[in-house]
Amino acid sequence: xxxxxxxxxxxxxxxxxxxxxxxxxxxxxxxxxxxxxxxxxxxxxxxxxxxxxxxxxxxxxxxxxxxxxxxxxxxxxxxxxxxxxxxxxxxxxxxxxxxxxxxxxxxxxxxxxxxxxxxxxxxxxxxxxxxxxxxxxxxxxxxxxxxx
Amino acid sequence: xxxxxxxxxxxxxxxxxxxxxxxxxxxxxxxxxxxxxxxxxxxxxxxxxxxxxxxxxxxxxxxxxxxxxxxxxxxxxxxxxxxxxxxxxxxxxxxxxxxxxxxxxxxxxxxxxxxxxxxxxxxxxxxxxxxxxxxxxxxxxxxxxxxxxxxxxxxxxxxxxxxxxxxxxxxxxxxxxxxxxxxxxxxxxxxxxxxxxxxxxxxxxxxxxxxxxxxxxxxxxxxxxxxxx
Numbered sequence: 125x126x127x128x129x130x131x132x133x134x135x136x137x138x139x140x141x142x143x144x145x146x147x148x149x150x151x152x153x154x155x156x157x158x159x160x161x162x163x164x165x166x167x168x169x170x171x172x173x174x175x176x177x178x179x180x181x182x183x184x185x186x187x188x189x190x191x192x193x194x195x196x197x198x199x200x201x202x203x204x205x206x207x208x209x210x211x212x213x214x215x216x217x218x219x220x221x222x223x224x225x226x227x228x229x230x231x232x233x234x235x236x237x238x239x240x241x242x243x244x245x246x247x248x249x250x251x252x253x254x255x256x257x258x259x260x261x262x263x264x265x266x267x268x269x270x271x272x
Numbered sequence: 273x274x275x276x277x278x279x280x281x282x283x284x285x286x287x288x289x290x291x292x293x294x295x296x297x298x299x300x301x302x303x304x305x306x307x308x309x310x311x312x313x314x315x316x317x318x319x320x321x322x323x324x325x326x327x328x329x330x331x332x333x334x335x336x337x338x339x340x341x342x343x344x345x346x347x348x349x350x351x352x353x354x355x356x357x358x359x360x361x362x363x364x365x366x367x368x369x370x371x372x373x374x375x376x377x378x379x380x381x382x383x384x385x386x387x388x389x390x391x392x393x394x395x396x397x398x399x400x401x402x403x404x405x406x407x408x409x410x411x412x413x414x415x416x417x418x419x420x421x422x423x424x425x426x427x428x429x430x431x432x433x434x435x436x437x438x439x440x441x442x443x444x445x446x447x448x449x450x451x452x453x454x455x456x457x458x459x460x461x462x463x464x465x466x467x468x469x470x471x472x473x474x475x476x477x478x479x480x481x482x483x484x485x486x487x488x489x490x491x492x493x494x495x496x497x498x499x500x501x
Contacts, residue, residue, distance in 0.1 A: 149283060156291045164295040166471055192276045 132269075140268055144191050144198060147264035151183040154257040161250060167241045172216040176254050179209025183261060196271035203265045210258040213251065220251045299484035303494060306480040307468055322464045323477060324372050327457065329390075329398050332362060332370035338498050341372045341477040343465050346386055347379035347413045348473040350486075352406035357488045359403075361495070368499060373402075375461040376473045379414055381427055384449070386458055388431050391448035397438050404434050 158177055161167045169177070183205055190198035218224045242250050307323060323341055342358065344351040362371055375386050385405055392401035405412075412430045435445050448454070465475070469482070476483040478494045 145279070145283075148280070149287075152284060152287055156287055160291055160295065160298075164298055168471065188280050191280060192274065194276070 132271075136269075140196075141191075143264045143268045144187060147202070147261045147268075148184065148187040148191060150257050150261050150264075151180060151187060154180050154254065155184050157253070161242070167250075172212060172219075173250070173254075175212045176209050176216070176258075179205050179212070180254075180257065183209075196269070199265050199268050199270045203262070206258060206262050206265060210255075210262055213255045213258045216251045217255050220249070302484040303481050305482075307477065307482065320480075322467055323374075323480060325374075325460070325464070328461075329373040329393060330370060331373075331399060333367055334370065336368055336370040338365065338369045338495055339372060339479055340369055340495070341374060343374045343376040343461075343468075343470045343473055343475040343477075345376050345378050345382045345473040346389060346402065346405045347377075347382045347409065349409065349413070351474045352409045354474055354488075355403065355406045357491075361488075361492065365495065365499075369495065374465065375458050376465045376470055376475070377458055377462060378473060381413065383455070383458055384427060384431070385412070387449055387452075387454045388435070388445065390454045390457070391445045392435065392438065392440055394444065394448070395440050397440060400438050401434070401440075404438065408434065 155177075158169070158173070158180070162169050183202060186202050186205060187198060189195075190202070215224075242248070324339065340358075340361075358371070362369060375382075377383050377386055389398055389401045389405060392398055408430075412425050412427055432442060432446075435442055468477075472486075474486070476486075476491055476494075478491070479498045481494060481498070483491055483494055
């Protein structure tokens, strides 16, 4: 914590560190969780799920490395990755909940992107969990203050 | 090693441990849930008939304590690769195990090949034909990753050749193929498989308990577990 040249007070530094760790943990749990769904529970991932995985998996490494390097510019490279995943996730949820008609779904092979595979407590679905993960990582990164 | 690496590593280890423990817990709960067997406490659409139909090909003693149900596809590469293991298991547990074959046709020529095995069964050569089709699968089956421009094998000629190798009556076989004699049976098997949550081939059920992780070790462990009862 000996960043003496920073004007930021130690409490603020702690807050930003906590945001970084939170974002990293969410990305890690989402990564392990999605692998659990496909590899342990044998639920086939649909095409849109794969696009979201492409954004989610590297976030674990990107955020993790920037935490280790204490690189306060994390936001600049993590947020674009997160937002592209978020865009796919929003589209997926709109399809899934029938806001966009199913006919324009790009999933023609394997599992349909609108098949309900999990519904915990009656409302927690996989696309919803993915959306919640991207939104919360995005918020952590947004409030994370970057420094040159 | 700086402090951050230690924190990240500690959290990652915890998450991975939770996932691994969760995986084994999940697999146990899948395997402990019997899809059929006891007539009480069943899901509405599933009953013993969904798992074993009276016209399903069967090998081994009818009163064996363990019934092994295999959902397979003659054109599935893993089924062919795993077939010797199934054969060995049937030998090792001779008299204690009964094998029931169900179809999960997922490939372009699956229906055609399954029809051939069923038609061979009419002449008492079901298992020989199944083994032959698995062994020669690379000649007739769709190969994953093969270029689409590759020449397609002449399935009809190959299947006729296999039937003759086994000394079967070609006329009878071909009339079964022509009239799609087994279409309804195969479609029903596929529907039963979907009802039972079969998503890949081969999928095994041991006395109604679904094998959660595919592999010889896990399959044998599940069979042993049922024999102990």
